[in-house]
Amino acid sequence: MRRELAKEILANWNLPxxxxxxxxxxxxxxxxxxxxxxxxxxxxxxxxxNMVGIAAGLAREGHKVFAYSIAPFCYAxxxxxxxxxxxxxxxxxxxxxxxxxxxxxxxxxxxxALEDCAAMSALxxxxxxxxxxxxxGPMLSSFTAPTYLRLGYxxxxxxTAAPAYAPWRQLLTGSRGVLTALGPLGGVAWGALQDLxxxxxxSVWVASELCTQLIPADFYDQLxxxxxxxxxxxxxxxxxxxxxxxxxxSQNKLPCGPLRHHYALGYPSGRYGSQSFHxxxxxxxxxxxxxxxxxxx
Amino acid sequence: xxxxxxDDLFAKARMRLLQLHYDSQTGHLGGNLSCLQALMxxxxxxxxxxxxxxxxKGHAAGALYITLWSLGKxxxxxxxxxxxxxxxxxxxxxxxxxxxxxxxxxxxxxxxSLAAGLALSAKQRTQPHHVYCVCSDGEWQEGxxxxxxxxxxxxxxxxxxxxxxxxxxxxxxxxxxxxSCSDLTPRLIPFGANVQKGSGHNSASILNALSQKSTDxxxxxxxxxxxxxxxxxxxxxxxxxxxxxxxxxxFAQVSHTHEQVK
Numbered sequence: 001m002r003r004e005l006a007k008e009i010l011a012n013w014n015l016p017x018x019x020x021x022x023x024x025x026x027x028x029x030x031x032x033x034x035x036x037x038x039x040x041x042x043x044x045x046x047x048x049x050n051m052v053g054i055a056a057g058l059a060r061e062g063h064k065v066f067a068y069s070i071a072p073f074c075y076a077x078x079x080x081x082x083x084x085x086x087x088x089x090x091x092x093x094x095x096x097x098x099x100x101x102x103x104x105x106x107x108x109x110x111x112x113a114l115e116d117c118a119a120m121s122a123l124x125x126x127x128x129x130x131x132x133x134x135x136x137g138p139m140l141s142s143f144t145a146p147t148y149l150r151l152g153y154x155x156x157x158x159x160t161a162a163p164a165y166a167p168w169r170q171l172l173t174g175s176r177g178v179l180t181a182l183g184p185l186g187g188v189a190w191g192a193l194q195d196l197x198x199x200x201x202x203s204v205w206v207a208s209e210l211c212t213q214l215i216p217a218d219f220y221d222q223l224x225x226x227x228x229x230x231x232x233x234x235x236x237x238x239x240x241x242x243x244x245x246x247x248x249x250s251q252n253k254l255p256c257g258p259l260r261h262h263y264a265l266g267y268p269s270g271r272y273g274s275q276s277f278h279x280x281x282x283x284x285x286x287x288x289x290x291x292x293x294x295x296x297x
Numbered sequence: 298x299x300x301x302x303x304d305d306l307f308a309k310a311r312m313r314l315l316q317l318h319y320d321s322q323t324g325h326l327g328g329n330l331s332c333l334q335a336l337m338x339x340x341x342x343x344x345x346x347x348x349x350x351x352x353x354k355g356h357a358a359g360a361l362y363i364t365l366w367s368l369g370k371x372x373x374x375x376x377x378x379x380x381x382x383x384x385x386x387x388x389x390x391x392x393x394x395x396x397x398x399x400x401x402x403x404x405x406x407x408x409x410s411l412a413a414g415l416a417l418s419a420k421q422r423t424q425p426h427h428v429y430c431v432c433s434d435g436e437w438q439e440g441x442x443x444x445x446x447x448x449x450x451x452x453x454x455x456x457x458x459x460x461x462x463x464x465x466x467x468x469x470x471x472x473x474x475x476x477s478c479s480d481l482t483p484r485l486i487p488f489g490a491n492v493q494k495g496s497g498h499n500s501a502s503i504l505n506a507l508s509q510k511s512t513d514x515x516x517x518x519x520x521x522x523x524x525x526x527x528x529x530x531x532x533x534x535x536x537x538x539x540x541x542x543x544x545x546x547x548f549a550q551v552s553h554t555h556e557q558v559k
Contacts, residue, residue: 019421039421045451050410050444057414060399061422080404081441085411088401089392 001151002029002098004133008140009033009066019058023048023069025098030068052078055093056085064092064143070104071097071113071150075120086146087123094143095120100129100150100183101234101264102278109272113150114264117182117210118239120148127210129183131155131169132162135208139165152234153275155187157194167209168216176296177202177227177257178219182210182241185232185284192286193293201293202230207241212248225255228296232262234284260292298341300500306367307337307500308557311527312550313376314363319546321380323388327525327536329360331497332431332462335520336364338503339429339460347426349415350397353408354433354462355389361398362386370396406439408432409459413449416457416515431460435467437481443488449515450489458507458516459490462497464524466534482519490517497522527552 006029009020020033020041034041044051048069055065067074074097075082086093097116104111117127125146128139133154140149156162163169168180171190179202181189186206193201203222223229229249231242242261249256262283269281279285283292298306314333318326332354341364344350352361362379365371371386378384385394389403400411412430419426436442449457465472465479473479485492491511495502497520506518525536528549541549 042417042452044448045444047441047444047448049406049441050413050448053407053410053441053445054414054417054448056400057411057416058418059414060411061415061418063418081407081410084401084404085407089399 001130001133001136001154004136005096005151006030006033008136010036012137017063019063019065021051021055021065021067023051023073025069048073048077049081052081053085056089056091059091059093060089066094066096068096068098070111071099071116072111075113075116075148079119083123087125090145092144094147094149096149096151098151100152102275103152105274106272109267114266115236116150117235121210122239129208129210131183131186131206131208134162135165150183152184155184157187157191167211167214168205168207168219170203170205170218172201172204173198174201174203175199177224177229178205178222179230179232180205180207180241180245182207182233182235185234188286189232189289192289200297202227210241210244212244215248220252220254223254223256225257228257228260230260230292232284232289234279235264237261237263262288262292303341304500306341307334308553310337310363310367311553313366314359315546315549317359317363317376317379319541322540323380324538324540325356325359325388326528326541327530328354328433328464329357330526330528331464331522331524332357333360333363334500335460335462335497335503336360336431337367338500339507340364340368342504343507344429345426349399349426349428351400351408351412351430352390352402353430354405354436355402358388358390361390365396405433405436406441409442409445412457412459413445413454416454417452419456420454428457429460431462434461434463434465434472434481437461438476446488446490453513454515455511455513458510458518460518460520462522463519464522466524466537468537485517490515492517492519494519496520498526527556
């Protein structure tokens with residue numbers, strides 16, 4: 001989604017008070033952003049702690065700031081700067097972590113971001129996980145508070161149109177429970193289950209904001225004690241979508257069947273490969289998702 | 298205000314700082330005493346109203362609160378809440394509700410980047426204000442300080458001045474014992490900043506160093522200081538942590554009075 005991000009920045013964020021910082025990344029994606037923003041595009045170098053501190057200083061003076069890097073370099077390396085300098089001051093900064101989950105594949109585990117949403121959510125940041133390219137515009141239409149944007153790949157099935165953006169959206173109807181996917185896995189689940197009859201599949205939802213207060217009533221209405229709640233996320237279980245959702249369901253005293261949860265298991269085989277390889281190891285590919293549903297029939 | 302008038306004001310501030318730490322029974326007195334004069338000089342004799350200030354060595358919040366008190370920005374009543382239950386003036390500053398404070402500090406190594414961000418904004422907007430940032434010397438063991446320095450030099454942030462309180466003592470030893478470095482100056486100079494040296498216990502020296510600003514490079518002022526100056530634990534690591542009792546408070550008051558007379 002890097003190119004779509006660049007388009008969005010150029011179309012709607014080429015404003016005098018906007019800065020775009022990068023931790024020395026963006027080759028073949030951000031060149032036009034760089035040339036268009038001029039001195040407001042700053043390569044802060046291979047120094048992520050400094051990048052976040054610079055972002056905070058700029059934002060404290062009233063600038064809106066984007067700060068971009070590969071996801072783990074963006075949220076894990078400068079964690080304390082995010083906590084103290086951005087969040088304690090409640091500054092309008094959007095940290096952009098490219099390559100959420102296993103997206104960097106065979107680049108290896110240092111480049112994967114498996115606990116980013118939990119970590120940023122725990123600091124009180126707004127956590128955005130776009131599922132489709134078109135989501136970026138409405139997601140970023142405004143931000144006035146600390147925000148973390150986890151970029152991945154649009155995995156929608158071929159020849160489908162993304163539904164209009166909402167933090168929680170229904171992608172497929174179904175009558176055997178509810179499946180919720182975090183961000184791009186919504187597209188994977190959509191493709192995996194769309195050919196099943198409605199009576200054999202759950203309704204499929206995609207969550208693009210890790211905020212349960214944004215869950216619509218329609219979603220809750222579809223929960224049932226008689227069918228499972230499925231949650232799939234390319235993220236560790238701790239502090240992820242399923243835990244947020246379970247907390248919300250418990251707080252609201254809603255009926256719900258058993259939880260079926262596929263999530264990032266790390267590296268169970270001890271081996272490394274593409275994003276598809278890691279998703280398959282965790283049951284997060286189309287085959288694993290379909291098997292999870294069929295096992296309940 | 299001339300230097301003599303300022304030094305009288307500083308002597309009063311130093312006494313109030315001792316009282317602050319005695320009344321509140323808080324530690325970190327040593328590092329507060331070592332930078333108080335620099336904070337006072339910067340705020341009273343150098344800064345313009347539009348300038349920005351970052352206290353990167355957040356454990357010297359007491360010295361900053363006293364400086365703000367001496368400027369009439371914090372009341373004595375507010376000072377009496379320092380470190381107490383329900384205070385707005387914690388031992389490390391929160392960044393909320395304290396005049397002129399822009400960020401919560403206390404974890405070392407954050408200030409130089411924050412200050413560089415503020416300075417970059419001023420450059421972008423062609424605003425004339427200057428950004429001052431006070432660090433400790435041990436703080437420069439944080440890699441983030443060097444990240445910020447590299448950045449500030451590259452961006453030619455001549456509207457940034459970083460002041461390092463070089464008292465030579467850190468949390469569990471001297472800087473010489475911990476990293477074989479009793480003077481940061483030769484390590485800083487090759488990075489390309491405008492590095493000045495001075496005595497942190499001499500107002501004229503501090504002022505002189507502050508006046509030597511570059512027109513194309515960030516400025517760093519290394520001030521040699523004595524941690525806990527004028528107290529029973531002057532130059533000792535105990536001054537980093539321990540509160541003072543009544544006898545030690547009396548000793549420090551007498552010591553500072555004698556110094557003022559001299």
